[in-house]
Structure formats: structure tokens, C-alpha cells
Amino acid sequence: MPSTYPPVTVTFNPAIDETIFLDALQPGAVNRAIRSHRQAGGKGVNVSSLLAGFGIENTATGFLGSDNPAIFEQLFATRGIHDEFIRIKGETRTSLKIIAKQPAQTTDINFPGISPTPHDLTTIAERLAHLAKPGRWFVIAGSLPPDLPPHSFANILTTLKNHGARIAVDTSGTPLELAIHAGVDLIKPNQHELAALTGISPHDTRLLAASARELQQRHVPHIILSFGPDGALFLTPDGSINLTAAPVDVVSTVGAGDALLSGYLIGLLENSPLESRARLASGFAAHIVSDPTRTPPNRTTVASLATLPAIQH
Numbered sequence: 001m002p003s004t005y006p007p008v009t010v011t012f013n014p015a016i017d018e019t020i021f022l023d024a025l026q027p028g029a030v031n032r033a034i035r036s037h038r039q040a041g042g043k044g045v046n047v048s049s050l051l052a053g054f055g056i057e058n059t060a061t062g063f064l065g066s067d068n069p070a071i072f073e074q075l076f077a078t079r080g081i082h083d084e085f086i087r088i089k090g091e092t093r094t095s096l097k098i099i100a101k102q103p104a105q106t107t108d109i110n111f112p113g114i115s116p117t118p119h120d121l122t123t124i125a126e127r128l129a130h131l132a133k134p135g136r137w138f139v140i141a142g143s144l145p146p147d148l149p150p151h152s153f154a155n156i157l158t159t160l161k162n163h164g165a166r167i168a169v170d171t172s173g174t175p176l177e178l179a180i181h182a183g184v185d186l187i188k189p190n191q192h193e194l195a196a197l198t199g200i201s202p203h204d205t206r207l208l209a210a211s212a213r214e215l216q217q218r219h220v221p222h223i224i225l226s227f228g229p230d231g232a233l234f235l236t237p238d239g240s241i242n243l244t245a246a247p248v249d250v251v252s253t254v255g256a257g258d259a260l261l262s263g264y265l266i267g268l269l270e271n272s273p274l275e276s277r278a279r280l281a282s283g284f285a286a287h288i289v290s291d292p293t294r295t296p297p298n299r300t301t302v303a304s305l306a307t308l309p310a311i312q313h
Helices: 043-053 070-079 118-131 150-162 173-182 191-198 205-218 256-269 274-289 299-305
Strands: 008-011 015-022 035-041 059-065 086-088 094-100 105-110 137-141 166-170 222-226 232-236 239-243 310-312
Touching: 008 043, 008 118, 035 043, 035 070, 043 059, 043 070, 043 137, 043 256, 059 118, 086 118, 118 150, 137 150, 137 256, 150 166, 150 173, 166 173, 166 256, 173 191, 191 205, 191 222, 205 222, 205 232, 222 256, 232 274, 239 274, 256 274, 274 299
Parallel strands: 008 059, 008 137, 015 094, 059 086, 137 166
Antiparallel strands: 015 035, 094 105, 222 232, 232 239, 239 310
């Protein structure tokens, strides 16, 4: 049965995304921007925004710098997202996204973020324990801030599991490995993140898929393995399905993985069958890559983007 509690997203290291559009990026030269766009970001924040825009009530938490929270607070107020972020000393980092037309490419410049104090870590652990309810979904997404010890992250996962919460994790490296060993309910690696974890070449998609299947059977009930423009593999207790990516004009891939996870989670929350969940996820991702402002799609838009043939197993 679906949980009666609205989902919670957790973003330990959010960012203010400054997206700059250029005709072409010329390193070592003066580049004149065509336009720019600024918005609250971070993987968990993106998921909260997409869920809320689709009519899914949710709570967002994590760490925000106390010196510049306004852009996040405006997003939460506009979308009706419940704000449970912990304000910590300093400024939330800025993340630069440079989108060039020729050649079509996105360059990311990500800053490390601010470090929480031991008191901040205690506060967020208490906040998450308070929010944890049996069956409630928690989406923990993005990188960890500097100086957040891996064992603190592992303890948070254990606390949520002990409260009966369901956990989706979208991260990489050591945090992803810890999430797998903690027995979380869903992970969403892309081919490069899984390759880094397993030692398999990111180009060996067949072997990566086999490795993901083994992980799903032994550790994690739901795995979404993203292959970028080549689509995604959805592995679940209900079976598995491959979906190719919708043929849309890609403006920017920033946020595509967050959209993929958001659509799939909505399907889980609505107790939809596997193919419906996968199509919803793929439709979300197709919409986001064609819209760099990451405006949430409506159901009609998603349905029109999720009609490609699927391969079920």
C-alpha cells in the first residue's frame, strides 16, 4: 500500500544554479552571454520542485546557508513545499552551468559548499528522525558537503531505516556505496557512477546492466540505471524494463536525472505498475532536457513524451 505520508527530500549540499547561455564557449577569451537564468538548485531541491509542480505535496530539508536563503524560500513558498531546512552559518554555494550552442555542450563549475558543524549534524539527524514515519519516502540526493563524515551519512540512513522509512538515494562514490550496504529501497546511478563503483568500463553497457541486476537482486529493490541519451533500465521486484530516450531537442542535461527519479517516485506513490512508472520517469526527463529552467511538466506533456516502445523482461 502507498504511504499516507508526503515524501521528504534531503539536500545536504544545495546550490544556486546560475545558467549562462552562449553561442560558443571560447576558453581564454571574452565570452558574451546571450542570456542567463538563476534558480534554487541541488538534486533534492529539484526533486521537491518537480513533485510539487505535479501536485505532489512534499517536504524539503537539508542545509541552507543563513546568509542567502531567499531564492530557496521563494521557491518553497511559490510551489507550496514544506520548508524544513536547517540554516547554517555561511552562504549556500553557487553552481555555474554554461550552455553553448556550437558545439552543443554544457560545462558545469561546481563549488564545494559550506561545512556543517558537529552541532549542525546533530540537528539534521534529529530533524530527520522527527520526520521519519513508517512507509514514508525520503529522497536523499546530491553530493555531501565538505567535512560531513561518511559514518554520519551511514548513521542517518540507519536511523531512517529503523523508523520504517523508505529511502531513495541519488549520489555517487562512497555515499552511494554506503547506501547500497545500508539496504536502501531505490538508487539511481548513471552509467559513469555505476562504472566508478564497480570498476566496469562505462562503455560496456551490457556488463553494467548485468551488475545492476545483481545489485537489485541482492541489495536494492529498485534500481534506475541511466544511460543518458540512450535511455534507462528500470530494475524492480516487479520485473525490469528498458526505455529509450524520447527524441527531443536537448538544450541542457542538467536536472535530467532528478527528473527521471521524480517521475518514477510519483509512480511509486500512486501505486502505478512498472511500465507506467518507467514511462512517467522517461517523460519527465525528456521534458527537462528541453527546458533549462526546469519548469515542472503537466500530465499531458509527460504522456506525450513517454510513448516509445519498451522492452520488458
